[in-house]
């Protein structure tokens with residue numbers, strides 16, 4: 001189906017689920033080459049932007065409509081109508097889209113082998129796990145890479161211009177607990193989820209809200225203490241001495 005054909009389903013879903021509380025915003029629907037069966041919906045400047053996984057382009061009208069109800073329910077924080085969930089998941093389960101998603105992942109894995117796959121930790125896997133547990137899979141996958149050099153001062157870095165998350169190679173070591181790598185990834189992903197605020201011309205990256213969200217990491221205390229306790233060792237490693 002084309003985005004033009006699908007858009008009215010979103011308008012209908014919005015009107016139905018919102019029950020006339022708000023005027024229906026402008027809605028843009030597009031297919032997006034997500035690797036997996038991911039779809040995103042967000043509202044920005046009174047416009048709704050929907051991205052449906054390219055893998056679901058061939059999905060028929062009834063299922064597209066069900067997906068529209070599912071995504072709009074999430075946007076409006078309403079419970080998903082059970083019939084919509086049933087129709088959509090039946091399609092996903094019975095059509096080869098899952099197989100296609102797996103094939104995409106395999107192909108992608110081969111391509112980025114050098115960047116994300118470390119000697120001890122695979123950043124793709126770390127990203128996926130953190131995204132699933134803390135972000136409901138809502139963070140769009142950026143380029144993921146270990147830093148070319150070992151750095152200590154910066155354990156992680158989010159580069160919004162290049163849509164990339166870089167993690168310091170000092171952490172790709174057998175004595176680094178996995179939760180520390182996950183914690184650094186979580187921190188960088190929070191930068192994606194909570195974009196920089198500008199106050200009086202100053203860029204605020206670590207707002208009180210950011211710090212509060214950061215504490216939701218399950219091993220926050222452990223990770224912070226491990227980094228503090230091992231700072232000297234990491235620094236040494238970074239210096240190559």
Ligand SMILES: [Zn+2]
Nearest residue numbers: 187191205206
């Ligand atoms: Zn930061």
